[in-house]
Amino acid sequence: MGDLLVRRAAMAAIVMALAVTATGALIVWQSDAGRARGAGETQEVPYQLVPVAGGFSRPLYVTHAGDGSGRLFVVEQSGAIRVIKDGAVLSQPFLDVSGLISRQALEGNYTERGLLGLAFHPSYAENGWFYINYTDVNGHSVVARYTVSVDDPDRADPASAAPLLYVQQPYANHNGGHLAFGPDGYLYVSLGDGGSGGDPDGNGQNLATLLGSILRLDVDVADGYAIPADNPFVDREGARPEIWAWGLRNVWRFSFDRATGDLYLADVGQNQWEEINFQPAGSAGGENYGWNAFEGTHVYSGQPAASAVVAPVLEYGHSNGRCSVTGGYVYRGERIPALQGVYLYGDWCTGTIWSATPGADGSWQAVVSLESGRSISSFGEDEAGELYLVDYGGAVLRFEPVAGG
Numbered sequence: 001m002g003d004l005l006v007r008r009a010a011m012a013a014i015v016m017a018l019a020v021t022a023t024g025a026l027i028v029w030q031s032d033a034g035r036a037r038g039a040g041e042t043q044e045v046p047y048q049l050v051p052v053a054g055g056f057s058r059p060l061y062v063t064h065a066g067d068g069s070g071r072l073f074v075v076e077q078s079g080a081i082r083v084i085k086d087g088a089v090l091s092q093p094f095l096d097v098s099g100l101i102s103r104q105a106l107e108g109n110y111t112e113r114g115l116l117g118l119a120f121h122p123s124y125a126e127n128g129w130f131y132i133n134y135t136d137v138n139g140h141s142v143v144a145r146y147t148v149s150v151d152d153p154d155r156a157d158p159a160s161a162a163p164l165l166y167v168q169q170p171y172a173n174h175n176g177g178h179l180a181f182g183p184d185g186y187l188y189v190s191l192g193d194g195g196s197g198g199d200p201d202g203n204g205q206n207l208a209t210l211l212g213s214i215l216r217l218d219v220d221v222a223d224g225y226a227i228p229a230d231n232p233f234v235d236r237e238g239a240r241p242e243i244w245a246w247g248l249r250n251v252w253r254f255s256f257d258r259a260t261g262d263l264y265l266a267d268v269g270q271n272q273w274e275e276i277n278f279q280p281a282g283s284a285g286g287e288n289y290g291w292n293a294f295e296g297t298h299v300y301s302g303q304p305a306a307s308a309v310v311a312p313v314l315e316y317g318h319s320n321g322r323c324s325v326t327g328g329y330v331y332r333g334e335r336i337p338a339l340q341g342v343y344l345y346g347d348w349c350t351g352t353i354w355s356a357t358p359g360a361d362g363s364w365q366a367v368v369s370l371e372s373g374r375s376i377s378s379f380g381e382d383e384a385g386e387l388y389l390v391d392y393g394g395a396v397l398r399f400e401p402v403a404g405g
């Protein structure tokens with residue numbers, strides 16, 4: 001962690017020199033030295049980050065219930081889900097599953113364990129169902145359904161726990177952990193390759209394990225889940241039918257574009273390359289995103305060959321202290337028209353935020369739009385599609401228009 005802080009401080013100094021304009025208020029978009037095209041292009045940043053709430057303990061995610069309440073729900077790694085209601089953080093958590101999580105999850109800088117994901121059922125307003133993804137006291141992955149309490153919409157019923165999925169983790173890291181409902185109403189789950197380094201067990205390229213994959217589950221059943229009949233590997237012998245996409249190392253946040261249904265998957269790299277994968281709406285699934293044959297577009301193990309895998313649409317290297325991608329969202333809010341349709345993502349170590357758009361030829365271009373200096377543990381959306389950033393240091397911030405801009 002010490003190394004990380006030193007690198008962060010050095011990076012912040014560099015960024016200040018590059019980024020402050022004559023007005024002092026705007027920052028110039030800097031072309032990325034990675035795979036971005038159009039070097040030299042500059043544009044005024046159309047947003048600023050405004051804190052909306054703070055004091056959270058190791059927050060990892062923010063989302064909404066889709067119930068018209070306007071509330072935000074903040075996931076704390078320790079196991080609590082906090083509620084921001086009418087601009088204030090409620091004193092009581094929505095749910096607290098800290099007793100189900102190993103205390104080791106909270107040791108040191110960041111362990112990749114704990115309460116990692118939260119998604120509300122598309123019909124939450126009617127059924128009160130929501131889903132969490134956490135590592136248990138033994139470090140294994142659990143996805144469970146909970147139900148809101150009968151008499152208090154700001155409290156879940158802790159006794160409502162209904163286990164959905166249990167996956168043994170061979171190593172402490174790479175637990176994935178994200179949950180999101182697709183436009184098809186199915187629950188998508190990210191699972192990392194099981195951990196260690198370099199995928200020693202070959203889980204990324206193994207369809208017989210759930211590790212290293214995105215799962216697609218039908219949770220509109222009384223207990224557990226059902227396999228959607230059109231999942232890509234339901235008829236392949238030896239393959240797990242839950243798998244929707246594979247060849248993934250440790251997807252740390254994926255998102256569906258709420259306007260188009262396109263899927264964006266940010267896969268954390270091994271030592272050198274961080275990547276963004278794109279799956280168009282209407283895909284039949286089954287994409288192999290390459291790990292550990294490739295790290296980004298670069299050969300890692302080399303097997304299988306490039307023709308068998310889907311390359312990322314964007315990647316960046318570990319220069320300037322950057323170390324780990326955090327996937328974001330395509331902006332579909334109303335407050336910042338200039339960001340409409342722009343995919344925003346970030347780096348955990350440096351707080352760099354990129355803005356990415358596809359070109360007419362389908363190739364993607366990303367520019368650094370802000371060096372936030374934040375420890376970007378996640379992005380998130382509210383019901384209206386406005387965008388938020390979660391700072392692991394304890395704050396939730398909203399993307400807002402630049403004052404006077």
Ligand SMILES: [Ca+2]
Binds near residue numbers: 267289290291294295
């Ligand atoms: Ca890949």
